Amino acid sequence: LPQCLGELFARPPRLNSDVTVQGWIKAVRVQKNIAFMDISDGTTYQNLMCVIPPELASNLKTGESIQIRGLWCESKGGKQKYELKIPKDYKISDEFDNCIKVIGTVPENYPLQKKFHTQQFLRTIPHLRWKTNVLSSILRFRSHVETSLIAFFNEKNFIKTNPPLITSSDCEGAGELFKIESTSNEKNPTEKFFGKDSYLTVSTQLHLEVLCMALSRVWTLSPCFRAEESSTNRHLSEFWMLEAEIAFINDVRQLTKFSELMIKHVVRTLLDDSSEIGKNLIESRRGRAVEEAIKIREKWNFLLSKDEWDCITYTEAIDILQKAEADGIVKFKFKPTWGASLQSEHEKWLAGEYFKSPVSVTDYPIELKPFYMKINNDKKTVACFDLLVPEIGELVGGSIREHDLFKLSNEMTRRNMKVDDLNWYIDLRSNGSVPHGGFGMGFERLLCYLGNIENIRDVIPFPRSAETLDC
Ligand code: 4AD
Ligand code: MG
Structure with missing residues (x-):
């Protein structure tokens, strides 16, 4: 070369x-x-x-x-x-x-x-914008963060694996699937290419669970697809999710601590002056704003400075939000109510204003979460967590999975789920099933958070979102 x-x-x-x-x-x-x-x-x-x-x-x-x-x-x-x-x-x-x-x-x-070019202008020339120093440094940053994650999982004895992107099931049950059609079937549209409906995956979790039951610790960094109508600066239709699945764990705190270790590992590589990784990102911004570079470094140091990030339950989170509203500290557009989803404004306020740090929220109400999560003894909540971070809101979502055949089948029946396409998933529970759990982290959201980058469209080479398919 x-x-x-x-x-x-x-x-x-x-x-x-x-x-x-x-x-x-x-x-x-x-x-x-x-x-x-x-x-x-x-x-x-x-x-x-x-x-x-x-x-x-x-x-x-x-x-x-x-x-x-x-x-x-x-x-x-x-x-x-x-x-x-x-x-x-x-x-x-x-x-x-x-x-x-x-x-x-x-x-x-x-x-x-x-x-100086605004990012907005640069997005109008998607085939040329990576030639700018700021954007090319983000792609180098992206590459380095991925390398750092590979090193972390290697060190922890995880196997990196490749689940499929074409599926026949909706892992999250949120109804945000892209359906696949084959152009060769145009003459006979009733004939399905795979003999059944097929979709682009929203999460590789269910397949990762299969591999986890053989390899104990598996992970992947894989594209996921969601037909999200909302056009925000943290949602994409095609994004990359880091997912890990771990056998022989049964406590959601094991997952919150592990994901904290993972993010801290990345931050440590960014701060390592012998590598050019952090310097690359910071230097590219030097021309724009020195304060920006200082802010990024302070954030990285802060993330490492706390021995353990906070962790509260969903119920405690609702209490904090309601009390803050009652005390006139903050006014939300959506009223925080037990049983309702945490809105992005709630998440950002909790992490950004109240804790001023990443914070895990655990044990959400059953009805807010997918079928596969382990139901807690209170029969009202599930053993799950969301890691919320300032500016972004939800960065990671994960749970302990229901590994008991009967409990899982019961829950699927209660939810009126079509089980045909998930027979293999259920059958796993009768073939040497073990307690296990895992999580998924939006890779682009991690990059936005660690790099102080406002718009998720600037950390992925060719962003896809509703009505945007430019290049
Ligand atoms: O919380 P989510 O939906 O969790 C799952 O899909 C689980 N099956 C993961 C698992 O346990 N293996 O998604 C996980 C993360 C979110 O916290 C968010 O960071 C990111 O994926 N994410 C998106 N990022 C960009 N654009 C979107 N449209 C996203 N939807 C989710
Ligand atoms: Mg989630």
């Missing part, structure tokens, strides 16, 4: 040696006797500054892709440690007919000139 900037900055070559790099021009400044050009190839947040004779730069434009050959030098002054220099008398070797070769040109109206 040709050398990339990430490699060059991590292991700088000998000073004054010949170096050839490829990348895209971020900016060109031509002066009378000298010209400066910043180039980037996306492998690191750092641009490479090139110092070149002005006559070589006069036709170069921001956005063009180029190959450049010069001397790797120490940079005097300026922020960067190194620069690529083409001295006036630079001798070009035989294989080169020029020190700078334009690989791909840009039109006069190239939209990403060096100036």
Whole structure:
């Protein structure tokens, strides 16, 4: 492979040696006797500054892709440690007919000139927006967070696995499924491709449970699809969910503690200065706001500073919300009532204003949650939790699963569920069933939370949401 900037900055070559790099021009400044050009190839947040004779730069434009050959030098002054220099008398070797070769040109109206662009504007050019420093740093951030999660689960003896994306059941029972149709069936629309109705998965949990009953600890990071009508800055129609399923556990507190460990592990990698991960995200924002970078770092340190995050029951949460309203501390649009879902405004207030920290809420009323959750002894609530975080609200949702055949079947009957397509799920309970539980975390929501990124559409390469399918 040709050398990339990430490699060059991590292991700088000998000073004054010949170096050839490829990348895209971020900016060109031509002066009378000298010209400066910043180039980037996306492998690191750092641009490479090139110092070149002005006559070589006069036709170069921001956005063009180029190959450049010069001397790797120490940079005097300026922020960067190194620069690529083409001295006036630079001798070009035989294989080169020029020190700078334009690989791909840009039109006069190239939209990403060096100036501030709003994210809203950038979303109108979905095929070009990743070329900006802020957005490319988010994709590097995304990649690093995933790598950190892989390391965490490896260390905890989990097997990473790949459940199917096409299913015949609605795991969550929320009726937000995308139905699959085959174009080859257009002639005979009554014929179903799989012989039955099929959907894109909303959660891989039920299949993960199958694998968990053989491998004890399994996880996946997988696309999930939900036909959510609500167009908010934290919902997507196609998002990535991290799901873990763990055998031989029976207490929801084991799950809240484990998911806290997982998130803290990621934060620790971000704060590790020997890696460039956190620096990448913070540096990309330097141009925009120094305070922003400081805020992100403070948040990461804060997340680690607390030994154990708070954990309350749903009933306690309702009490806190009702009392706050009665005391005139806050006024909600929706009245907090026992038995009703926590609204996003409630979740954000609890985590953001009351606890000012991530907080787990456990033991929700049965009727608010899906069929598979273990019913508590009070017969009113289930052994589940939602991890709420400031700014976002719900980040993780999980539960202990009902592993008893009769209890599970009874609950499914009580809910009038069609069991045909879930016979395998029920049958698991009569083949060496064990207590188990797991959770799902919205990967994009984690990125928004840890990176202080407001809109979920900016942490996924090609966002899909109601009425948006642009690229
Ligand atoms: O709370 P949810 O619906 O839980 C489940 O699907 C469980 N079966 C998971 C499990 O136990 N294995 O979804 C889990 C998380 C939510 O907390 C949220 O972070 C994220 O998935 N999520 C979404 N993220 C982006 N866009 C959407 N439309 C999302 N819906 C859920
Ligand atoms: Mg949920």
